[in-house]
Amino acid sequence: MILFSSRPVLRVFPPANFKLPQGHPCRSFPNPSPPPCWLCNCPVCYVRVDQALKALPPQGIFPELVLSTLTYLHRAGSTNSTPFGGNFSLEERERSFKIRESMAIPCGFARAGMEPGREGSGFEIQEEADMDYLRECRGIVVASAIFGNYDVLKPPANLSSTSARTVCFAMFVDDETLESLQMEGTPAGAWRIILVRSDAYEGDNRSKGEIPKMLLHRLVPNARFSIWIDAKLQMVADPIQILDRFLWRSGDTMAISNHFERADAFEEAEATIRYRRYESKAKMDAQMEFYRTHDGLLPYDRAARMPLVSDVPDSCAVLREHTPLTNLFSCLWFNELDRFTPRDQVSFAVVRDKIIAQVPWRINMFEDCERRNFVWETPHK
Numbered sequence: 001m002i003l004f005s006s007r008p009v010l011r012v013f014p015p016a017n018f019k020l021p022q023g024h025p026c027r028s029f030p031n032p033s034p035p036p037c038w039l040c041n042c043p044v045c046y047v048r049v050d051q052a053l054k055a056l057p058p059q060g061i062f063p064e065l066v067l068s069t070l071t072y073l074h075r076a077g078s079t080n081s082t083p084f085g086g087n088f089s090l091e092e093r094e095r096s097f098k099i100r101e102s103m104a105i106p107c108g109f110a111r112a113g114m115e116p117g118r119e120g121s122g123f124e125i126q127e128e129a130d131m132d133y134l135r136e137c138r139g140i141v142v143a144s145a146i147f148g149n150y151d152v153l154k155p156p157a158n159l160s161s162t163s164a165r166t167v168c169f170a171m172f173v174d175d176e177t178l179e180s181l182q183m184e185g186t187p188a189g190a191w192r193i194i195l196v197r198s199d200a201y202e203g204d205n206r207s208k209g210e211i212p213k214m215l216l217h218r219l220v221p222n223a224r225f226s227i228w229i230d231a232k233l234q235m236v237a238d239p240i241q242i243l244d245r246f247l248w249r250s251g252d253t254m255a256i257s258n259h260f261e262r263a264d265a266f267e268e269a270e271a272t273i274r275y276r277r278y279e280s281k282a283k284m285d286a287q288m289e290f291y292r293t294h295d296g297l298l299p300y301d302r303a304a305r306m307p308l309v310s311d312v313p314d315s316c317a318v319l320r321e322h323t324p325l326t327n328l329f330s331c332l333w334f335n336e337l338d339r340f341t342p343r344d345q346v347s348f349a350v351v352r353d354k355i356i357a358q359v360p361w362r363i364n365m366f367e368d369c370e371r372r373n374f375v376w377e378t379p380h381k
Helices: 049-054 090-096 128-136 161-166 175-184 205-214 239-248 265-274 281-293 324-339 344-356 368-374
Strands: 069-072 102-105 140-146 168-173 192-197 225-229 233-235 254-258 313-321 364-366 375-377
Touching (some): 049 161, 049 239, 090 324, 102 324, 128 168, 128 192, 140 205, 140 239, 175 192, 205 324, 205 344, 225 233, 225 239, 254 368, 265 281, 265 344, 281 344, 313 324, 313 368, 313 375, 324 344, 368 375
Parallel strands (some): 069 102, 140 168, 140 225
Antiparallel strands (some): 225 313, 233 375
16 A cells, blocks of 8 residues: 555645646646547646655645534434435535534435445445455545446556555446356456445436445545546556646645536536436426525536636546545535435536635646546447
């Protein structure tokens, strides 16, 4: 494992106009230009892995972000029939958005006394050795999931010897997927295949897949950094270099690419129904109307919203440092999916805006063509 200092220090976010120091090999690298096609990637300036590790930020706290302790709520008297998200009220939703130094919030795994991943938790890791693997991962974890045998397993490529030796790679699968992998003899490469059985969101593999995607900090509780990639993607760059490029250099704690086509959450909701990516127009309409009337979400206006470059991410790849505030964002984002619809792109802006209205946090939203430089997309099965 990559070792991190356990002595906390005070940290601050660099200014928005932060520039790389003189002598950095990427200082003169041009900003990405629009590629010739939406499927094209654009160049990204990575540095050698040993250089990237020198940019690793110290482990510490951000006093200006207020939040220092985050714990998670369970349903009192809960049973195996308690919904995974806990069915928390709108009043509890409102309280969870008010940032304080110490917070206890809903964050999935609502059944009392159940460690995430354990039997009865709603998302059950079947092998004790896999639980140990996740618990002992203390540096970087790369994770993905295939449920319902929906995607082809694609091993990470172009890994450095350092990453191959020290980075954790967790691929969560269900019985159907595992059986297919075994029958086809699909090579796993760096992936550790982790069998999960889950009674959460029965019959809805999309919602089930949001559990490890959004709540990875709960399943891998000691990891400091994570890269989530949807299973349609293959990672083709080294994870240490990716984290350096999109988190460490700028001092950010979360990064995600903007959507290649849309910046407006209402347009994204309409496209979701138009392209049949979600079956209930009534539920989607109700969610967006709630965001408009209750949360004050407006159509995206670039002139008014800058420096926020978009309200819609391409959320198939998510980079995080597991700080209390980033974990809070992940929990709140998950809670929106649990309450409304599992289309995470339409709820992103509401959660982000509520947080940044209270503390000077930011998310590094980079160009989608840069994302396509480090993950390649393939069709679903």
